[in-house]
Amino acid sequence: MQPHLKRAFTILALIIIAFIFVRSLVVPESFGQYGWYRGDSVKEIRNLTVNYRGSASCGEENCHENIYTVWAKDRHKTVNCETCHGPAQKHVLDAREPLMPANDSRDYCGKCHFKRISRPEAFPQIDPGAHGEDLRCVYCHNPHKPWFD
Ligand code: HEC
Ligand code: HEC
Ligand code: HEC
Structure with missing residues (x-):
């Protein structure tokens, strides 16, 4: 074999060996146990604390029950309790665990309802400068039954 080819093959062989060596160091042991990911991650994800309860x-x-029944029939039925009230798993498992009060600021309702050009036109939106006289939204709208009919 010509010397320059020999050199090229030697370098290639060294690169392959180096790659296999480095790979054996950095790839976690459980990689590939079930598929193209770390098998241990399944256990880790299963052990994460659950914060929401539904x-x-x-x-x-x-x-x-009363609030739930009203809410389930009204326009906020697609906005889950915990969207406004925060994660409630602990509170559901033990009612003595207090739940933070829901955010009743104008800005919070505004996250969904302030007028934005990017929102679908059919979605109910208001101009915060011209609607509700700077009062908190819940002064007029019941958050669990936001429409008046
Ligand atoms: C759009 C946001 C929003 C959603 C969705 C929502 N809440 Fe509320 N909730 C509030 C706000 C804001 C207050 C405080 C009302 C006030 O200050 O008048 C409140 C108050 C309450 C209160 C205490 C006052 C009361 O009226 O008795 C309870 C209990 C409650 N919510 C339960 C629920 C439950 C259960 C659900 C789901 C079925 C739910 N909420 C869904 C925003 C929300
Ligand atoms: C996470 C997003 C979200 C938040 C936060 C939210 N809403 Fe809504 N709201 C909705 C959705 C979704 C609807 C139903 C829209 C539809 O039927 O097309 C709705 C409907 C409404 C309607 C009925 C409007 C109509 O013309 O039908 C009012 C009023 C309203 N919300 C007020 C409030 C108030 C007041 C708050 C704060 C306490 C609030 N919303 C917080 C998503 C939200
Ligand atoms: C002073 C009372 C009052 C306050 C405060 C108030 N609203 Fe209203 N809102 C109304 C009334 C009355 C209507 C129905 C007539 C209208 O469209 O103006 C309405 C309508 C709406 C609608 C439906 C608009 C549409 O075109 O479908 C949304 C959404 C809404 N309000 C959200 C809010 C949000 C968010 C806040 C707080 C930032 C808020 N409102 C504060 C009285 C109020």
Whole structure:
């Protein structure tokens, strides 16, 4: 074999060996156990704390039945309790665990309802400067039944 080819093959072989060596150091042991990801990550994700409990747990089986029934029939039925009230898993498991009060600022409702050019036109939006006289939105709108009919 010509010397320059020999050199080229030697370098290639060294690169391959170096690659295999480095790979064996950096690839986590459980990689590939189930597929193209770390097998251990399944365990880790399973052990994450669950913070949300779902709207049904507030009403259907539990304590806030009245609010739940009103909410479930009205326009905010697609906005879950925990969207406004925050994660409630602990509170559902133990009612003595206090829940932070819901954010009742104008800006919070505005996250969804202030007029934005990027929002679908059919979505109910208001101009914050011209609507509701700077009062908190819940002064006039019941957050669980925001429309007046
Ligand atoms: C759009 C946001 C929003 C959603 C969705 C929402 N809430 Fe509320 N909730 C509020 C706000 C704001 C207050 C405080 C009202 C006030 O200050 O008049 C409140 C107050 C309450 C209160 C205490 C006062 C009261 O009226 O008895 C309870 C209990 C409650 N919510 C339960 C629920 C439950 C259960 C759900 C889901 C079925 C829910 N909320 C969904 C915003 C929301
Ligand atoms: C996470 C987004 C979100 C937040 C936060 C939110 N809303 Fe809504 N709101 C909605 C959706 C979704 C609807 C239903 C829209 C539809 O039917 O097309 C709605 C409907 C309404 C309607 C009925 C409007 C109509 O013409 O039908 C009013 C009024 C309203 N919300 C007021 C409020 C107030 C007051 C707050 C704060 C306490 C609030 N919203 C917070 C998403 C939100
Ligand atoms: C002083 C009372 C009052 C306050 C405060 C108030 N609203 Fe209203 N809102 C109304 C009335 C009355 C209507 C129905 C007539 C109208 O469209 O003006 C309405 C309508 C709406 C609608 C439906 C608009 C549409 O075109 O479908 C939305 C959304 C809404 N309000 C959200 C809010 C939000 C968000 C806040 C707080 C930033 C708020 N409102 C504060 C009285 C109020």
